[in-house]
Amino acid sequence: IFFxxxxxxxxxxxxxxxKQQSWWxxxxxxxxxxxxxxxxxxxxxAFSWTFMIMLPIAYVSxxxxxxxxxxxxxxNLIIHAIVDDLKANRKKINLITDQxxxxxxIVATFCFFSFA
Numbered sequence: 001i002f003f004x005x006x007x008x009x010x011x012x013x014x015x016x017x018x019k020q021q022s023w024w025x026x027x028x029x030x031x032x033x034x035x036x037x038x039x040x041x042x043x044x045x046a047f048s049w050t051f052m053i054m055l056p057i058a059y060v061s062x063x064x065x066x067x068x069x070x071x072x073x074x075x076n077l078i079i080h081a082i083v084d085d086l087k088a089n090r091k092k093i094n095l096i097t098d099q100x101x102x103x104x105x106i107v108a109t110f111c112f113f114s115f116a
Contacts, residue, residue: 007048
């Protein structure tokens with residue numbers, strides 16, 4: 001949870017605005033070729049967050065990247081990107097729902113590796 005707080009609240013920096021499609025559309029030098037660039041920022045942040053929350057698992061696993069680890073990594077990355085898109089771009093969920101889903105991801109990932 002500490003790594004979640006660090007990555008989702010402290011380390012995002014410029015990505016917090018760049019993952020919003022509206023930032024690109026309202027940019028003074030906007031061109032049509034930029035219309036999907038927000039996805040790069042969204043996926044970059046989702047990758048960073050997933051890396052951070054899975055660091056403790058990698059450490060405990062002695063840095064062995066099993067198929068289960070890679071699958072869990074990819075699932076967390078995809079879910080995080082979708083959830084952030086629902087909040088930042090689709091305006092379907094609020095910050096509280098976003099954070100509860102991310103915390104549920106952490107708990108589910110912990111449980112998966114604890115009971116696997």
